[in-house]
């Protein structure tokens with residue numbers, strides 16, 4: 186939002202701080218200017234779920250008014266876009282700055298674009314300029330005005346209130362804080378004489394649209410995955426079932442809302458691993474106990490013997506993008522000392538090279554819409570690069586997540602993300618997911634570029 190014309194991060198600005206001042210949200214921007222931004226974002230693929238983009242557009246608008254010639258990269262420091270990996274946002278910002286916003290609306294097939302986005306996101310998605318304006322249809326936006334609000338309570342139950350503030354006061358939970366604890370890989374490498382070893386930490390999927398769902402008594406709850414796949418993280422969200430149960434118990438519509446701290450405390454994490462492998466493809470991988478993880482590893486690395494281990498820490502999920510698959514394939518690549526093409530079961534193929542730039546090539550059937558496919562591939566490349574080099578969350582001695590703020594997740598910011606070049610192999614074959622293969626290939630190539638050090642993240646504290 187703009188406060189007296191200056192960009193402010195709305196989600197951490199208390200209303201009392203803006204009392205008596207002029208507040209402008211994206212809806213209050215001049216409609217022609219709003220269309221310029223949203224068309225540019227849509228044309229470059231700078232918006233996927235669209236949760237982050239209204240704030241980012243206002244940040245860029247503020248910069249454009251103050252310093253029209255400035256490079257926009259640094260302006261993104263206060264924001265997080267988890268979907269796009271920044272680059273397409275910067276392309277949109279530069280296009281607006283330089284007046285290169287040729288309208289492509291009429292010639293674009295938005296249904297084909299949405300089909301590609303759905304294949305890449307794993308959930309039904311829409312594509313269009315309105316998405317960049319935050320109109321993708323988020324779960325909480327359609328909640329009835331008279332709904333009770335329910336938030337996770339400190340005792341493991343739900344706290345209810347007429348407003349989010351009232352419910353949060355009743356919850357007794359601690360809002361976001363950043364700990365000084367270090368993230369430490371919780372598992373030890375199984376004994377053996379290995380060509381390569383790897384240990385990883387818990388990581389936070391860090392999706393932007395937090396878990397939310399609402400339900401009327403006797404009704405069906407809304408889906409917390411309204412316009413984004415959350416990289417597999419919200420598939421098992423408790424929000425819909427809780428909304429239904431609480432609506433039936435109270436006889437009123439109920440909105441379930443997670444804060445960022447709630448999602449970080451309660452959300453499912455990428456399972457940590459510790460493994461060793463040899464160049465012949467054989468090895469052993471210890472993994473935090475996670476339903477489905479042994480099958481995910483076996484599908485791509487049958488020579489790895491998987492041991493699931495109970496370890497005090499946050500709950501984990503094999504639904505997260507490439508969970509187990511990435512770690513197993515990277516470990517085998519490390520043992521061979523080389524990263525080859527990645528082809529995932531049921532999905533596409535990708536290669537990646539990581540140096541001053543990240544160069545990826547993807548083969549995933551008919552592209553359907555190149556801007557969307559490129560956007561998802563760049564986002565996936567950023568996610569793979571960021572995971573290996575920087576991401577981890579700390580836990581306390583009891584295994585509770587100690588870092589509850591976005592800044593503590595270690596997501597690589599725009600200023601430290603290498604440019605990503607995407608080559609799309611053209612094909613008329615049935616379209617399949619390509620960005621997951623890009624994610625795995627880029628992560629493995631990033632680890633190779635760092636010389637296969639035995640712990641992820643490789644650069645934290647460097």
Ligand code: FES
Nearest residue numbers: 233237266267268
């Ligand atoms: Fe930025 Fe989804 S488009 S978080």
